[in-house]
Structures are given as structure tokens and as C-alpha cells.
Amino acid sequence: MPPTSRRLAAACAAVIALGAALLVAGPAPVAAEPGVYAAWTIGEVIDADGRHQGYAGTMTLPAGYPVATWTSDARADSAVESGASTWIPVASPFGAVYGPNQNQPYLRLRPRADTPTGPSTTTYTFATPTPSSGWAFALGDIDSDQVEVSAEDAAGDPVPVAGLGFQSVYNYCDATPRPSTCSGMTPPYDLPSWQPGTDSGLLVGNDGAVDTTGASGWFQPTVPLKTLSLTFTRRAGFPVYQTWFAALPTTEPTTTSTSSTSTTSTTSPSSTTTTTALPTTSTTTPGSTTSSTSSTSSSSTVAPPLLGHPGHPGGPGPHRGGGRSLPATGRALGGLTLVGVGMIGAGLVALRARRRPA
Numbered sequence: 071m072p073p074t075s076r077r078l079a080a081a082c083a084a085v086i087a088l089g090a091a092l093l094v095a096g097p098a099p100v101a102a103e104p105g106v107y108a109a110w111t112i113g114e115v116i117d118a119d120g121r122h123q124g125y126a127g128t129m130t131l132p133a134g135y136p137v138a139t140w141t142s143d144a145r146a147d148s149a150v151e152s153g154a155s156t157w158i159p160v161a162s163p164f165g166a167v168y169g170p171n172q173n174q175p176y177l178r179l180r181p182r183a184d185t186p187t188g189p190s191t192t193t194y195t196f197a198t199p200t201p202s203s204g205w206a207f208a209l210g211d212i213d214s215d216q217v218e219v220s221a222e223d224a225a226g227d228p229v230p231v232a233g234l235g236f237q238s239v240y241n242y243c244d245a246t247p248r249p250s251t252c253s254g255m256t257p258p259y260d261l262p263s264w265q266p267g268t269d270s271g272l273l274v275g276n277d278g279a280v281d282t283t284g285a286s287g288w289f290q291p292t293v294p295l296k297t298l299s300l301t302f303t304r305r306a307g308f309p310v311y312q313t314w315f316a317a318l319p320t321t322e323p324t325t326t327s328t329s330s331t332s333t334t335s336t337t338s339p340s341s342t343t344t345t346t347a348l349p350t351t352s353t354t355t356p357g358s359t360t361s362s363t364s365s366t367s368s369s370s371t372v373a374p375p376l377l378g379h380p381g382h383p384g385g386p387g388p389h390r391g392g393g394r395s396l397p398a399t400g401r402a403l404g405g406l407t408l409v410g411v412g413m414i415g416a417g418l419v420a421l422r423a424r425r426r427p428a
Contacts, residue, residue, distance in 0.1 A: 105168030106132040108315035110150045110175050115141075122146050129177075129194060134320035135205060142192035144179040144302070148310075151178050156210075158314060161245035163238050164208045164288040168316035172249070177313045181215070181304040189303040192313075199224040199294035204320060206235075208288040209300070210242065210312035212262040213275040217311060218301040220270035224294050228269035233293040236264050236271060243284035252283060260285040279306035286312075 112127040124143035127150075131137075142148070157172040158165045165171070182190040209217055219236075221229040241259035243252035260282035265272040273287045291298075302311055 105316045105318050107168070107171045107174040107176075108317075110177060112148075112150045112177070114146075124182075124190075125179075129315055131205060131315060131317040132319055134201075135317050136197040136200060138194040138196045138298075140192060140194045142179055142190055143182050144190040144192065145182055145184075146180075148177075148179045150175050151312075155250045156312065157249050158208060158210075158242050158286075159245035159248050162242050162286075163240050164206065164286075164314075164316075165245075168206060168318070171314060171316070174314075176210075178310050179302060179313065180308075180310050181302050184304050184308050186304060189301050192300045192302070194298040196296055196298075199296050200291065201320075202292055202294050203290070205315070205317035206237075206288055206290040207298075207316075208286055208312075208314045209273055210286040210314070211283070211309070212273050212287065212311060213260055213282040213285050213309070214279040214304070214306040215309035215311060216262075216272055216274040216303050216305060218270050218272050218299075218303075219289065220299045220301075221291070221295045222297045224296050226296065229291075229293055229295065231266045231268060231271045233291060234271060235290040235292045236266070237288050237290055239264060239273075239285070239287045241284040242286055255283055262287055275305065281307050281309070 109130045110127060112125055115123045115126050117123050122145070124141065125148055126139070126141045129138040129140055153171055153174045153176055156176070157174065158170060160166060160170045179190060179192060182188045209219075219234055221234060223229050223233075239261045241261055242249065243255045244257070244259045260276055260280075262276070262285045263274050264287060265274055275285060276282065300313070
């Protein structure tokens with residue numbers, strides 16, 4: 071065989087070998103995008119006499135989901151927390167879908183009064199009805215307390231309890247790695263119970279109303295919601311609960327935005343407003359929200375301090391809380407395989423076109 075033909079044959083053989091290797095190796099995986107946790111704003115609401123009436127703010131999910139304004143009559147010392155020590159791990163049911171949320175903000179709320187008859191009600195009002203899938207919320211630290219969950223649909227009618235999309239209970243300390251707030255916690259881990267009704271359900275802490283860490287439940291609503299309400303009741307001690315929202319990324323734009331309120335709010339010198347930015351490249355700009363001022367002269371009565379539990383020595387104070395993370399899944403790209411096959415075809419055509427010398 072002449073040198074030119076031998077060189078062409080060798081080149082074709084190399085192309086065929088490369089294509090075969092690509093076919094065997096398969097496409098390279100690409101990491102899927104995780105869920106995005108909500109950003110929060112919070113401001114204290116006080117009446118004309120300077121008395122605390124509750125809180126108001128916004129809850130913002132990624133682009134494609136409506137912004138929510140929220141109000142709560144929870145007593146003072148509620149806050150938006152950083153998520154540095156209390157978070158949901160990937161090994162939890164919630165984290166397995168939406169990813170871990172260490173260093174992601176969440177809302178910590180108290181009852182209106184530390185008595186069984188002084189619940190707080192927190193209501194989220196969405197700018198437009200929510201999608202019927204792709205987002206979720208979790209409630210944490212449900213132990214010496216309980217939360218009633220209810221909602222209204224786009225028409226303002228009560229949502230049947232099945233539409234709230236309760237998924238499961240779990241404990242965010244039952245994971246590795248786990249939040250630092252779970253330090254020293256050992257099995258068995260505390261779990262709340264879900265007690266569904268007709269148009270609402272109760273997430274109830276342990277039977278003894280004992281203060282623990284990490285007892286949680288999560289929900290994925292299956293119908294569009296216009297409002298979501300959480301009624302938090304103290305059963306013992308000085309409880310708090312935690313709220314997380316998360317959503318899967320979407321390319322669908324939000325069709326409407328919240329409008330700015332024109333009311334003027336009066337805040338006490340010690341009140342602050344905290345805004346946390348979303349870690350995402352798609353930005354949804356929420357409408358500005360101004361806390362409304364109540365003109366009533368009445369105020370909520372806080373019961374006298376009760377005996378503290380191990381997590382709350384000496385009365386009201388910061389409460390411990392915690393969660394898990396999600397390994398990225400893969401997507402396939404077939405471009406390399408197609409290139410290999412194309413090179414094989416080109417080599418065979420070139421070989422066939424070359425006439426053997428006489």
C-alpha cells in the first residue's frame with residue numbers, strides 16, 4: 071500500500087477508535103439546579119401608644135413565583151434568623167427535594183402570649199395564586215406547642231386539607247451532617263404528629279409537651295393558594311417555631327407584582343427591618359411593604375413567666391433550633407457522541423473517495 075493510503079487508513083482507524091470510546095463512555099453529566107430558599111423582610115408593628123402589635127414583611131421565592139406579604143400578631147422577640155446554626159440538612163425529607171439551607175434565612179415566631187389561650191396567627195397573602203406544584207414550606211421545632219395550618223384558594227374559599235399537601239414529619243437532628251444546634255442530641259429523636267381535619271390540620275408536638283430540638287413537618291400544596299395561615303399555640307414553657315419556604319427554579323415569569331401600601335407606620339426605636347438577598351441569578355423585585363399602624367389602644371396581655379424547660383432556663387429567651395443537604399443529580403449531554411460518529415463517517419467517506427493507484 072502506498073504511503074499516502076497507509077496514512078489515510080491510519081487516520082480513519084484513529085477516528086473510529088475515538089468514536090467507539092465516546093460511545094462506551096457515554097455523555098458527561100451536568101449538575102441539576104437545587105431549590106431556592108425564600109428571602110425575607112420583617113418590621114415591627116406598634117400602635118399609636120408605642121405598644122407592640124406584631125410584625126409584617128415580605129417573603130420572596132425565586133422568579134416565576136408570586137411574592138407574599140405576611141402579617142403576624144406574634145409577641146416580641148420574633149425575628150428573621152440567619153440559618154447559621156439552625157438549618158435543614160440534605161438527609162431530611164425536605165432537604166432531599168429542595169437541598170440544604172445552611173446560612174439561608176428563616177422566620178422564627180412566638181405565640182401572641184405564652185398561654186394556651188394566646189395563639190398567634192401569621193397569614194401569608196400571595197400577589198397572585200401560587201403554582202400547584204414546585205414549592206413547599208416546612209415548620210420546625212414543634213414540641214411544646216402546635217400549629218394549625220389552613221389556606222384559601224384563588225376564589226377565597228377554604229382549601230380542603232388534602233390540598234395543603236402534607237408530606238411527612240421528620241427531625242432535622244437525625245442527619246449527617248447536621249446543624250450545630252443539634253449538638254449533644256441522641257436518638258430517639260422527637261417527632262410531631264399530623265392531625266388532619268376538613269379545611270385545616272394540626273401539627274402537634276409530643277404528648278408530654280416537652281421542649282426538644284428539631285421536630286418538624288413539611289408541606290407541598292397541590293392547589294393554587296391565595297393565602298396561607300399558621301396559628302401557633304403554646305402548650306407549655308416559652309416555645310417558638312421556625313418557618314422555611316423553598317421552590318424549584320422556573321423560567322415562567324410572574325405576571326403581576328405587589329403594589330406599595332400608602333399607610334404610614336410607626337416603629338419603636340429598637341425595631342429593625344432585615345432584608346436578605348436570594349442566592350440566585352434570577353431576581354424578582356417584591357413590591358415595597360409598609361407595616362400598618364393599628365389605631366386601637368388595646369394591647370395583647372402576656373402571661374406571667376412560667377417555669378422554664380431545659381431549652382429555656384429562666385423564662386423567655388432565644389430558643390435552639392436545626393436540618394439536611396441534597397446531592398446534585400445529573401443531566402445528559404450527547405454532543406460528544408454525535409461528534410465522534412460524525413468523524414467516523416467523514417473518515418469512511420474520505421477513504422472510499424481515494425482511488426487505489428494502479
